[in-house]
Amino acid sequence: MTDTYREHGEVCAKFYQLTVDSSAVAEFILCNSPARPTEKALFVGGMFDIAGALHRYGLDITVVDYTPEMVALGRRALPTVRIEQADLRKLPYQNEFDHVFVVGRVFTHMISNEDLHLALASCRKALRAGGHLFFDNYEDTKIRVTNYFNGTVRAESNASKIERNSATTLLSESPYIVSWRARYTGDIEGRPFDFSDAMEHRAWSRQEIVPFLKNAQFKLIKQGLNFDETSFFNLAQAV
16 A cells, blocks of 8 residues: 555546545535534545545645655645645544544555554544544445446546556455455556556444444444445544
């Protein structure tokens, strides 16, 4: 994961931009969370266009990503937004935010139970009392079924073209972990690329995440279908 986002961050960011309707996703998040203009929100992950739409809605947004390369891309995309480098498991904030949004299935990289616990505890520490965590992840019954990780995804604009061919292999059912391999080809504004990617992804069941939330001092408010067909969202409140 780290090498891909460091070496090919521009391709990854462009892929998200071209495959996700960011305005619609931002509206989806706002419809499923109690966030209101002027409240402070932390956005975790590299889907910068979604963060930008939430910022335009009126939220006081801070964005964090794991690698300096993605942070640099985010700062170019959102020059008026505070963007910092941070690990989801070690967020450098305490009682600062009304909302934390971990959007784009970032939790899929929390492979071990310890990683998952640290990430949720880190989000809890960043929230003020009564604050809300909105997050999504791949669902165990869907991650190997849909085309997103098991076939070809094409994304294109006037200036860019990206094709990703990928497949998954099941490594473990408890926790549910797959090995994912992909090849990206295409060009961005006339600059061609061709590289391969390989990493592990963790998916959950909706029931599986509940005790982790409780252990991290969250109360689950609701769960539901996410903005894509492969994942689901959770809304939890800090207690």
